[in-house]
Amino acid sequence: MKGETLLRVEHLTMRFGGLVAVNDLSFTAKAGDITALIGPNGAGKTTVFNCITGFYKPSEGRVALAHGGEAAFAVIEEATAKGARSLKVEDGAIHLLERMPDYLVTQHARVARTFQNIRLFSGMTVLENLLVAQHNPLMLASGYSVLGILGLSSYTTRQKEAVELAKDWLERIGLTDRADDPAGDLPYGAQRRLEIARAMCTKPVLLCLDEPAAGLNPRESLELNTLLREIRDRDATSLLLIEHDMTVVMEISDHVVVLDYGVKIADGSPEQVKNDPKVIGAYLGVEDEEVAAVEAEVEGRA
Amino acid sequence: MAVLSQSTAAGAKTGVPDRLVSALKDAGFATLVMLGLCVPLVTLRTDSEEGGQLILVPRLGLTAALCLAVFFARLGYLTVWGKQARAARQPTSRKEAIKTVATPRYSLMTIGLPLALGFALAYPLLVTLINGGLSEARYWIDLGILVLTYVMLGWGLNIVVGLAGLLDLGYVAFYAIGAYSYAILSTTFHISFWLCLPIAGILAATWGVLLGFPVLRLRGDYLAIVTLAFGEIIRLVLINWVPVTNGGAGIASIPRASFFGLPFNDDDNGFAAFFGLEFSPMHRIVFLFYLILALATLTSLVTTRLRRLPVGRAWEALREDEIACRSLGINTTTTKLTAFATGALFGGLAGSFFAVRQGFVSPESFNFLESAIILAIVVLGGMGSQVGVVIAAVVMIAGPEMLRNLGFLKAIFGENFDPSEYRLLIFGLAMVVMMIWRPRGLVSTREPTVFLKERKSISSDLVKEGHG
């Protein structure tokens, strides 16, 4: 499946009253890739995420996600015409995310996300945060609570498995020692990692990260790069990433989409994008004659 | 307030004489405040003379006594028993004190509730022994039943407000539905209490879901207003749907509960005869006590279990951050509905119990004040805490009753003083004191539902109260 198209965003437009936050945006993300979505402040990146994950209903456009390989895109028109949210095909399915309520995007289409402003359950422990993320399988195992109240062992086993998965993730983000501490007590960098681990506990095929490196120090930022690469390679989860830190973007992404005022201005490999004068101009908000100087600076940083 | 706290903080750091001086100043200031309060409230009393004329009776002695009491209480607090005073006396032990807070202690839940349950089980025996007879203890057992009813209601509402963070001001509606379900089913269809109990619970839960649907999208103030309205609507329906509910007159002579088929009467097939006891009307009362104890324990057990199940964790996660919940694939609609339904279920069961105990129900018993008291118990106890609810229910329900027994106060305040008249005043004062002293309730820490190595209580600073 690696290398095949996973997510297809087509003619996505999002209007807030008179403001067009995202304007006719189309791009694709490949399975096994880290796709970065970059752009200056207010470019509409978070809005795109909210449309993909069902938190906003786009004004126009289609967001389709394929399970089990890009062959599923063959039925995309059929699904659209039928008005279906999802359509099963042979060993796979197509999901039209813009038609789904937010929780189904995670539950059925298996797209997980984090938030620009960390949203942990701060009064619950680190471990509890990771267990809440496994709500749906656990709910099923507890027989929608009925069997769970009776204390059946099948649920207890399932819960143990859930704790094991949580422990694995705690190990990977280096928070095993703090498992029983409230999430709100963690330092900022650890909270960011925990939010990623929590999203991963939903076992997504696509993980959307909204500025995961924001506020991290250089060492934490390096650790984050490793974690994200690991998620891509080991967990077979593709990533969609909003990031302002260009070193992170250039370092780890396989594909970059650049937004400015809701419009796509570039789309390609990090190399291509980095050297695109339009990107440098828009991203840094400078005049054409200054581009050369800025280019040199970016070169130096990357 | 700022003045007070500044001077006390300064007192803690400086030497003993300085501390005393600043404490004296502080106490003097508090006394002045008290005096200011006393002048309009206490010092002059209006009384009617024999001719029906109003006269003013000065009560300077009482005013002086109150001011002196405040002075010494404040002085004592600052120098002897207050936190800062203790810290100033033992500056070395301060670090340790902080440490003990951080180390895990046995949770209130694991010790407190079994202890309370043991006490509750022995309670009828205890009061019988103390009062020297079963019949003499009737007042106390009745009081126990009343407190336990509110404990159960508090625990039920705690699911909605404390765990799921949804402010429900109309909880009494479910109590009413439970009560009327039993009253109507038993008087018109002659269904026994034991069958009615689950039916009433299910009916109330159904109404919980029905109420849940329209309020799902609402948050905060709006949610509170709609639930408040729901409580009132139910009460108005009870008043106006005369053919079914008999309107404001209520439903009387509701059949009493039997002991699993054995009625509590002096017949040959009654409870007393069956067990070879001498008939006493108190048997029924004691039975009711254990019945509500069992129902309340059931509520507690189920809630504790649910908290450790995914649904309970989802409730708490919902209280913490609804958007994050949705991003994790949790259907917040059904999660909220289950919280409403579970809370309503226990409200309904408690309502049935109320009907069977009273033998009479009328809409008056289910007014807004009732909702407010139950909510106050939950908030006072500490949202989400079961032990807190027990303490708060005892304080709020038994406390005002105790005022009746404070006859000795007459010696201080004069013959005409009736302590129970001051119930609401004391009630309000207690609330204000609580808001200052423990804004998050008596038990404000949260116990985690699962742990790897050790269970650590979570401080209330981190736990959210929910948005509604």
Ligand SMILES: Nc1ncnc2c1ncn2[C@@H]1O[C@H](COP(=O)(O)OP(=O)(O)OP(=O)(O)O)[C@@H](O)[C@H]1O
């Ligand atoms: N719910 C909303 N209602 C109205 N306007 C909105 C809403 N959400 C976003 N916008 C507007 O849409 C535009 C794009 O916002 P968005 O948050 O997507 O930008 P962004 O690229 O994520 O910026 P940043 O880098 O600062 O996070 C902004 O002008 C913003 O004010």
Ligand SMILES: [Mg+2]
């Ligand atoms: Mg953003």
